[in-house]
Amino acid sequence: MKHLLKHASLSAVLALIAISAQGAQWQQGMAEGTVPIKSAGSVAFGPDGILFVADSKSAAIHAIATGDVTSQELPQPIRVASVDRKLAALVGVTSEEILIQDMAVNPLSKNIYFSLSRGRGPDAVPVIARVHSSGKAELLDLRQVQHSTATLPDAPADAEVGEGRRRGNPRMESITDIAFLEDRVLVAGLANEEFASTLRGIPFPFREVGKGTKVEIYHGAHGRFETRSPVRTFVPFQIGGEPHLLAAYTCTPLVQFPIQSIQPGAQIVGKTVAELGNRNRPLDMVVYNKDEHTYLLMANSSRGIMKIPANDIASASSIESAVRGGATEGLDYETIEQWQGVDQLDLLDERHAILLVRADNGPLHLESRPLP
Secondary structure: OHHHHHHHHHHHHHHHHHHHHHHHHHOOOOEEEOOOOOOOOOEEEOHHHEEEEEEOOOOEEEEEEOOOOOOOOOOOOOEEOOHHHHHHHHOOOOHHHEEEEEEEEOOOOOOEEEEEEEOOHHHOEEEEEEEOOOOOEEEOOOOOEEEEEEEOOOOOOOOOEOOHHHOEOHHHHOOOEEEEEOOEEEEEEEOOOOOOEEEEEEEOOOOOOOOOEEEEEEEOOOOEEEOOOOOOEEEEEEEOOEEEEEEEOOOOEEEEEEHHHOOOOOEEEOEEEEEOOOOOOEEEEEEEEEOOEEEEEEEEOOOOOEEEEOOOHHHOOOOOOOOOOOOOEEOOOEEOOOOOOEEEEEEOOOOEEEEEEEOOOOOEEEEEEEOO
């Protein structure tokens, strides 16, 4: 028995050493100090509790070693009422004085992380916070933390351009969404090129960052090919055994790109597999499996939560002609009527999603629900 215990103890030690070595591998190139963050937008988790934060103001991606790697049992269901007020209280303001930008679940600890800004406009202060399943909220200290940064070499200038309601700062859309896949951070946004819409895959740990891949799509609702509209949200997705990126745009084409085609300086044309209706902005998207079927779940500004069957996406026809009058075409979808007011969503586990839901009277609630 003692021999068995010694053997088990040795195995446990070796396992811990292996985990530690793997964690050290992912933290190569990181340095301890204050994260040089100017804005906090999209967030995504990579391996070993590493949080990626999009900083459009700096045209950079920050990788932060959170140290949050301990798994925990989750209560079901999770409900944190008025989570926006909890987050605002952390920085000493009211919920009207913060703007929640994105939300991501740490796949190890299941803690929910938020990127937000305190204040509005150019003087807004970026904040990263996390909420435990118990409802406890706390700030992520961005001082004296292991981190690294990848800066985009071809981002738009940080300046206001345009006239009237089209006036804006394209730098703030240099990064519109991010995700981690295998050994790289996938990034969507705008560049300072004529083909402004770009995708890129930045190897991690961060080293050199190449120019973005120029992206062209056919936008059925607009009846033309476009190169300047950025991807709003995307998910990595397997099609025919190969990794692809499924991207949603404003007004609301759904487009697929082979990830192997996303190369520095390349120019690619996506395949539009659905037009999901105009006058709408996609907010967030996840992919999940249920009853041997694969689905996309997409939150929208004005068209509710769409559940899109995706088993046959490989054989979907390419949309290459105008889709007028707010009509839809391509992949079918159903609207999940019970899920109203969803601003953000992420997968909590294989059977549940975590939602940021705006109530009729204004506050935002954090809720887990079974996947539909």
